[in-house]
Amino acid sequence: MSAAKKVCFVLVAVFMVTSTQLFASSDKPGKGITLKPARATWNTGYFQEALVSRALTELGYKVNKPKDLKNPIFYKALTLGDLDYWCNGWFPMHNSQLPKDFEDKAQIIGYVVKAGGLQGYLVSKKAVEKYGIKSLDDFKREEVKKAFDKNHDGKADLTACPPGWGCEKVIAHHLEAYNLEDDINPVKASYEAGMASAIGAYKSDEPIFFYTWTPNWTVFKLKPGKDVMWINVPEIKPTQAQAVAKEMMTQSGIEGAVTDPVKLGFVVSDIRIVANKKFLAANPAARKFFEVFNLPLADINEQNTRMSEGEKSAADIQKHVTQWISRNQAKWNDWLAQARAAAK
Structure with a gap:
């Protein structure tokens, strides 16, 4: 091979290696x-x-x-x-x-x-119809509290959020703002375990009361409008963090809501x-x-x-x-x- 051909061969090889490296680099930045x-x-x-x-x-x-x-x-x-x-x-x-x-x-x-991120409170549809439940305020009524009192402490049990979740603070705010701390007991165990228990209770024809959000499997297992209903908070009282989006705490067109619009009490995130x-x-x-x-x-x-x-x-x-x-x-x-x- 002549010297000129060797030089040409080397240049082509270098170009091919360099091109491959550049392609790999751009493909895998x-x-x-x-x-x-x-x-x-x-x-x-x-x-x-x-x-x-x-x-x-x-x-x-x-x-x-x-x-x-x-x-x-x-x-x-x-x-x-x-x-x-x-x-x-x-x-x-x-x-x-x-x-x-x-x-x-x-x-x-x-x-x-x-x-x-849609959030709010849901109640089994049968209980909504039986007790005329429209909002959290209805849990101040003795017959409603008794129906949802699983541990016999005189309060309705709510499947709520584990400590550290953002929703835990909002639920605590609701219970204080609407004077419900003596009426509702927020159960803060593992959410998945809590909802598994709630679904079991629902299948046993027991009334259930829980917080949920979307996206979530809960609204597929328990379909709003068929199995459960979204309920209202008594009035919109936002936390300091929610105040900037207060108008997003009331929503229209929510399937399975007890009213339209429904006061969810949570900002759609x-x-x-x-x-x-x-x-x-x-x-x-x-x-x-x-x-x-x-x-x-x-x-x-x-x-x-x-x-x-x-x-x-x-x-x-x-x-x-x-x-x-x-x-x-x-x-x-x-x-x-x-x-x-x-x-x-």
């Missing part, structure tokens, strides 16, 4: 970077986290197993830089749980489900990703994916229902992710393409 995610303690948010982790893995990142944390602990750890992100921000509901330096250190980004600002600045591909990623509420409810029926292992959730991507491949590919383009 997160290569060599390890991410530290978290997820909320309610399992109805696991699916969203798993989808985002799958996407970031496809972008080349190594994604650690998420830490299961209560809201205030997560937000503090995020501002300290101990964690990078989670997909379980509910706003404005979580505003009161943010540390003082939150805006300096962290950012709320994208919309997993815009206006997806946006479900959003929350991330550390330094992490976002250093990872434009991840940032772009967070911005464009979104899910139909119905898809989350469907997946949550499958979990409630027994498909709740880590392997099951990964199977759900794979199936969802397969059904939405074009959208998924577009999100990844936008993320890769943002990193160039």
Whole structure:
């Protein structure tokens, strides 16, 4: 081989290697970077986290197993830089749980489900009709309290929220604001266990009273309008955090509500990703994916229902992710393409 041909061969080989490296780099902009995610303690948010982790893995990142944390602990750890992100921000509901330096250190980004966080109190339909229950105020009546008193302490038992959840504080506010602390007992055990107990009681034809939110499997197991009814709070008395969105605490067109509109007492929240600002600045591909990623509420409810029926292992959730991507491949590919383009 002549000297000129050898030089040409070497240049072609170098070009091919360099091109391959550049392609791999643009295809996997997160290569060599390890991410530290978290997820909320309610399992109805696991699916969203798993989808985002799958996407970031496809972008080349190594994604650690998420830490299961209560809201205030997560937000503090995020501002300290101990964690990078989670997909379980509910706003404005979580505003009161943010540390003082939150805006300096962290950012709320994208919309997993815009206006997806519907919340409120539900009562079994038979009990609503039997006792004429329209609002929480009806639980001041002795015959109503007695019907829902499971532990015989003279109070109606409410399947409520575990300590540390944002809804726990709102429920406590309601009981105080409407003078119901001597009438309603908020049961704060594991929410999943509490709802399993409530469903068992419902199947035994016992009256039930519980708090829930969407997305959630509960409104598939116990269908509003058929099995249970959304009830009112006596009047809208927002917490300080809720006050900025007071008008969103009363909603019209809610299927299975005892009145239309219904005073839910909770702000309809946006479900959003929350991330550390330094992490976002250093990872434009991840940032772009967070911005464009979104899910139909119905898809989350469907997946949550499958979990409630027994498909709740880590392997099951990964199977759900794979199936969802397969059904939405074009959208998924577009999100990844936008993320890769943002990193160039």
